Amino acid sequence: MLVPCRMSGAAALLPLALLAQAALSSAYVTSPSSLSGIRTNFASSVSKSRRAYPLSWARALRATATKPDQKSEGLGFDSHKAVDKAPDTLCRDGTANTAMRAKFEKMLREAQDYICKSVENVDGGAKFQTDAWTREGGGGGISRVLTGGKVWEKAGCNLSVVYGSMPSEALQAANDRLKFGATDRAKGYAPGERVPFFACGLSSVMHPKNPHCPTMHFNYRYFETEGGVWWFGGGTDITPAYLNVDDMKYFHGTYKEVCDKHDPEFYPKFKKWADEYFFIKHRGETRGLGGIFFDDLNDRDPEKIFEFAKECAMNVPKAYLPIVEAHKNDPFTQKEKEWQLMRRGRYVEFNLVYDRGTIFGLKTGGRIESILMSLPETARWEYDHRPEPGSKEAEVLEVFRNPRDWV
């Protein structure tokens, strides 16, 4: 049976919304790939020469990536098909560099299971619904969505594996990357040429009901181009409606601890990057109270970055859930609920106006429900709303306007 896929959604960051592109239209699928034939030539594949890749992969990518009926700005994905159960891996076999791809996918699937179970335990009501799908030329996804929980209004956690291609300019575009040391992602390709790539990521947004429980977003991903460029990206950030300094110290402190184990420069750099990325320019406010954000990370042994990304993902429950647990039964007023909904309006503004992945996804024909799964169930706009001076709302707004150091 052909049913629409549920996939990467919750994509608040470029690469993950790109993953969401994977779900374009329904079609038939060949038998899923298996892990047999994995080669472990990671070292040669990171030599950044297109020739370092076996022709088989290059040919397969080109074959799936440049169908004439696809829009030029599209991602050149194959069509997809829902499956009852995802195969053990969604990566193609017999291609270069499969070791890191399969290893990253496996880690993300474990993280997805662990995070969703942890969230269900705290919710104590609804369960995540799972949808899996595969794609003809390789790749696919496992989408998990919880709605109408006791604690969460809407929570999604989506895994995607994508083989696609992008115009080289689109792959490069991301102004703030340059500030933080960008990779030449389109290396080996001329302007206008399409760059075949592999991507695997886990993306999530969770919107709780209680206005004293923050929304949380995370996203961890691994990319490779056929040109031999690879990088890791990701981050976890928190969006409360009210300020609780201890909670923020705890959340940021947890990620600082994770970062420091890998590189003392990570936390300050990635904390700043999150503050700059999640900024709603037209409001002069950050979307929330930050966290960490990184992209183009490829300056050291990929195994080391893998371990860092793994620890970041696996620490989502530790960093987030105790805060929700502590506040899920806090009493709240109608006014507090409305303030939360106005802050969700800001979330919508950020995601629809600035978020690179969302915009790109919407304009290039991705699967809408996946891309927009990051939007809250409800949002509110009051004309010219100004919190009363000295109020709790004014207090947190001040911090959205002037990001603070927490640890």
Added chain:
Amino acid sequence: MLVPCRMSGAAALLPLALLAQAALSSAYVTSPSSLSGIRTNFASSVSKSRRAYPLSWARALRATATKPDQKSEGLGFDSHKAVDKAPDTLCRDGTANTAMRAKFEKMLREAQDYICKSVENVDGGAKFQTDAWTREGGGGGISRVLTGGKVWEKAGCNLSVVYGSMPSEALQAANDRLKFGATDRAKGYAPGERVPFFACGLSSVMHPKNPHCPTMHFNYRYFETEGGVWWFGGGTDITPAYLNVDDMKYFHGTYKEVCDKHDPEFYPKFKKWADEYFFIKHRGETRGLGGIFFDDLNDRDPEKIFEFAKECAMNVPKAYLPIVEAHKNDPFTQKEKEWQLMRRGRYVEFNLVYDRGTIFGLKTGGRIESILMSLPETARWEYDHRPEPGSKEAEVLEVFRNPRDWV
């Protein structure tokens, strides 16, 4: 006392959101201009030669338009100041072409009064709050906002008069204009050069509470550049959550009648233009059920177009209010309310993702509350919501996907 202005807001179309730019920051203001010294040399000023304009205007525009501290993509407006009562005209005196400007402003102010009074009568509860402001170099606005009415959740109707300047490319940019016969708005200016302009418009969005009462938007405006190019633009369109064929025949029929009196080609052309403009590409749906939309209208005697625009604006109450009156007490279910809120989510998506004026306004530092006044008070996103086949929701969705001819 300096208070933040309330102005053009509700700007769902480029030129009106440009007007919203007028409100950038607070400052002091000189005494308002008066109508003395109006010249009536419209004929010469439409000769489309920059030289046809008295140097006084050109000099004044350049002086206010190119302050070095303004961002290059900005509109080059002066700062503004709230006033207790708007002066009789917000147009500057002693400049060319003032006759049409002052006449158009006067007509819009009458339309604003008439429309707001008519809406208050139907609401029977809340009244519009009025805020007026002027601007140092000329121009200003009168903003009227009704919130928490018996019938309307949020309704705004904003007049703006703007003297500003824009990069020539920005003035030209609007893909769909080309399809419908665009004007060379930047005539006489090189790429990259700023084009000083005058604009006057009335913009409105009204969101009723009852899901059986449609949202309505309209916007009528007059533009001139210092290069001597002038044009009219505008339109009225309707966004119901449920299909009522008779209501749509009535709404479209009213505007067809208005159009036909002026040119039998207007209604079919402007109806199609509305269907194309108010299209949410990523959803494959129109925002609502259309109406009329036109821009760059300057192919005949400006007095004739003035009369057309006037009749369009003055017919807003006749075209819209009987529909609201008929349904304002309709019973509705929670499910119907939620569907309305989901359609408002689509309204938000259109305005934040596609609306040229909104995007431009947000990215160039306009007054946010004015630009985003068009957003509904409440909106909703349900993951992968699909109306049941045969339901009322499925019925109207089908029409959003396949625009229909109503008359």
